[in-house]
Amino acid sequence: MRRRLVAALLLSAAFAAPAVQAQTGQAPVELSKPVAPQLSDATPLPADSPYPGTIRLEVDATDIVRRIFRVKETIPVAGNGGPVTLLFPEWKPGHHAPRGEIEKLTGLKVSVDGKPVEWTRDPLDVFAFKIDVPQGGKAITAEFQFISATAPNQGRVVVTDKMLNLQWESVSLYPAGYYTRQIPVQASVTYPDGWQAATALRGKKTGSTVAYDTTNYEVLVDSPVFAGQYFKAVDLGSNVTLNMVADTPEELVFKPEQMEKHKTLVAQAKALYGAMHFDHYDFLLAISDQIGGIGLEHHRSSENQVEPGYFTKWEDGLIDRNLLPHEFNHSWDGKFRRPELLWTPDFRTPMQDNLLWVYEGQDQFWGYVLGARAGMYTKEQTLDAYAHIAAKLDTTKARDWRSVEDTTFDPIMSSRRPKGWASWQRSEDYYNEGMLVWLEADAIMRQRSKGAKGMDDFGRAFFGMNPGDYGQITYSRKDVVDTLNGIVPYDWSTFLKERIEQPTKEAPKNGFTLAGYRLVYGDTPNTTTKFVEKDQKLTDQSFGVGLIVKNDGEVSGVVWDSPAFKAGFTVGTKIIAVNGAEYSQDAFKDALKAATDPKKPIDLILKRDKNYRTIRLDYSAGLRYPRLEKTGEGDGSLDRLLKPKA
The missing domain is CATH 1.10.390.10 (Neutral Protease Domain 2)
Structure with a gap:
């Protein structure tokens, strides 16, 4: 009744409005109409011409407690004054996307020849900083911090108590208007005392500071660093080195036959391609569950993270062992x-x-x-x-x-x-x-x-x-x-x-x-599927009923138009009970297997948010796991x- 009254009032008001307007003689209100300004991008486009001078980049990487990199960067300029744009890298090679963490660049202070100057951020490009260099200015100095993630919800963790992953694009700015390969850079890093560092760059170590040889900005960004308290390097032949850091020294102990496989990987790549596209190559490998996951290719190195047990539990690391072959091959395919x-x-x-x-x-x-x-x-x-x-x-x-x-x-x-x-x-x-x-x-x-x-x-x-x-x-x-x-x-x-x-x-x-060969299905998981289920603590029946279910019953995947989809499953649904018993991986698999018998349907109690419901799952194809069969x-x-x- 109340709904009808409200509807009637709204309807009468709608018809009354024009009449009131006509009685008062008011002209229709003219709506305001702004006009968009003509946007212009003042940032110079990159030109393939040499930058006039060498950038000096100094990074302090010793604050592993707060996980803060402190940066001082000196950028020479021509001396004739005027606007200069400094860029923070946005589009990161290997990511195929704009992944630069500009929000983590903090405390920026800029000076020219020792005198503070103001900077402004380009509202059309928040990765660009505009500076007006006074006439006769010789060098811009930028000081700032890169406050790396202290927890995974802030981004990838790149510093722990035992290791760090320094990526140059996070701790540097570069002048707009030039191909990055035309910008010379001489970088140095101070590491925590007693740590060892590995990178495709070469340089000279004095105390805890390494002064790297001058290179160009493109190569610098392509040459990240892994450093750590527990470190080991192994020569794999053909100017390839496996550099390893780990959470504990025990993780760096390997059997000769394990390392021989890594040496064979290098030999097989050389046999495949003939040519190598590096003067030397450095695998950077973190054996850790503390630092953030990564597998990222570079010309003369790669960043790789695997779980503890890479050597010590070799048979349990099936998926991790695919990482180094993939990233190494990128030196040819993707980088060159x-x-x-x-x-x-x-x-x-x-x-x-x-x-x-x-x-x-x-x-x-x-x-x-x-x-x-x-x-x-x-x-x-x-x-x-x-x-x-x-x-x-x-x-x-x-x-x-x-x-x-x-x-x-x-x-x-x-x-x-x-x-x-x-x-x-x-x-x-x-x-x-x-x-x-x-x-x-x-x-x-x-x-x-x-x-x-x-x-x-x-x-x-x-x-x-x-x-x-x-x-x-x-x-x-x-x-x-x-x-x-x-x-x-x-x-x-x-x-x-x-x-x-x-x-x-x-x-x-x-x-x-x-x-x-042909792809067939059975009720027994193959080695890969078995590893995935164990490692990720789930049951993967996307191949059959259309569900991926965590061991606690929470649904993490539903295949579109599958029996599970038609039953109303979504990601986040939780299976509370299977055929009257509390959910478990075994109970769920047993029910799927038994359901091939029409007399043994699958009854489930589901929870989503605060709501419960009971369903009978319309599915009778049993467990389905893939394998290749020889024909x-x-x-x-x-x-x-x-x-x-x-």
């Missing part, structure tokens, strides 16, 4: 050869993220191949990983509307934030789906050439040029297609269009078929691909 629209002359120019299905997809391909050839994981473990990946991609229902090519923009769009409906949104699928496409390309090459050619030939032709060159050679889609055709003639352009650039119905599994006799093309090169 780079998509033309992904390469940028500085760290302000936006990356356009094209061809990441080559950059990351083929790197994922080679990472698994090199890891298998080196013995970092067995052939069985590699095949199990392929099966797990393909099956997960088959649950990606968003392939109906979104191509792999379109997922290359995901780093910019979502920055790896959690997704409620990942299977309907897609994520960075260019990694793993790209890998499956390259597996198929290898099988096609081997089939059409009667085993004479394969992706090894593409790798050497495309990446194995210019030994020692750690600059960049960019490439286009046409370059990729032309190189493929130069090895084995085929309609590679259409091949890529159908698998990469258009929506598809299912994951590309023809690489398995041509290689003598032919003898070695197929995939078997031969995974064999070590002589």
Whole structure:
């Protein structure tokens, strides 16, 4: 009744308004209409010309209690005065997105020749600081702090009581208007007493301070530092060093056969490509659960974090052992050869993220191949990983509307934030789906050439040029297609269009078929799925009922249009009870397995927020775990691909 009264009053008021306006004779109110100003960007575009002078960068990294880096940077200027723009790096190589942590730059004070001057932040680009240099000014000095994360909810933790990860882009500014490769920099860092540091840079140590050799700003940013109290370095051959820091000294103890696999990894990469794109290479490896996770490629180094037990619990570290092969291969694929629209002359120019299905997809391909050839994981473990990946991609229902090519923009769009409906949104699928496409390309090459050619030939032709060159050679889609055709003639352009650039119905599994395998399902998890379930403390039945459930019953994943989706499951739903018993991983799996019998349905009590409900799950396909099954006799093309090169 009250609703009707309110509706009647609103209705009468609506009709009365024009009448009142007419009686009073008031003219209609003219709404205000602002006009947008013409925006102009005063920041100079980068030019490929030498910067007049060498920047001096001094970093104090000793405050490991508060995790604060203190910076003093001296930037020479021409002396004729006028506006200068200093930039904090925004678009970070390897991230494929604007990930610069500008909010952590604090306490900025600027002076010219010792006299304080004001700075202003560009309202159109908050990473840009504007300074008016007085006539005759010779050098700008900027002093500030980078207040790194003290807890994971602030960002990645890069400093602990035992180690640190110094990334130069976080502790420096650079002058706008120049290619970063044209800006000379001489950097020095003071580390905590007794710590040792590793980086691709070389320099001279005096006490706890290391003065690094002068380089350019591009190379500086490409040469991060790992330092720690517990440190060990191992020569892997071919001018490659494994530099390790750890939470405890025990984590740095390894068996000879474990280190031999890392040496074999280097040898297998050299055998694959022929040329190395570095004068020396430094693996930076943190064995820690205190520092934030990372796997990031550079020309002459890589940043890697693995969990404790990397050596001491070798058999438990299956997934971690894929990290070093992946990041090492990026020295060729991604750093030396780079998509033309992904390469940028500085760290302000936006990356356009094209061809990441080559950059990351083929790197994922080679990472698994090199890891298998080196013995970092067995052939069985590699095949199990392929099966797990393909099956997960088959649950990606968003392939109906979104191509792999379109997922290359995901780093910019979502920055790896959690997704409620990942299977309907897609994520960075260019990694793993790209890998499956390259597996198929290898099988096609081997089939059409009667085993004479394969992706090894593409790798050497495309990446194995210019030994020692750690600059960049960019490439286009046409370059990729032309190189493929130069090895084995085929309609590679259409091949890529159908698998990469258009929506598809299912994951590309023809690489398995041509290689003598097929993807099948059973009720027993393979080595990869078993490891994932144990490591992440969950049950992964995305392949069947469409659910990923943590061991406490909380749902962390629901496949779009799956039986679980149709039953109303969402991320955050919690399963309280299974068939009248308290939720447990075993109870849930037993119920799924038993449900193949129509007389044994699955009754669940669910909780979301403060609400409970009881459902009967309409599902009878049982437990479903993927594996690859051999279909032919003898070695197929995939078997031969995974064999070590002589």
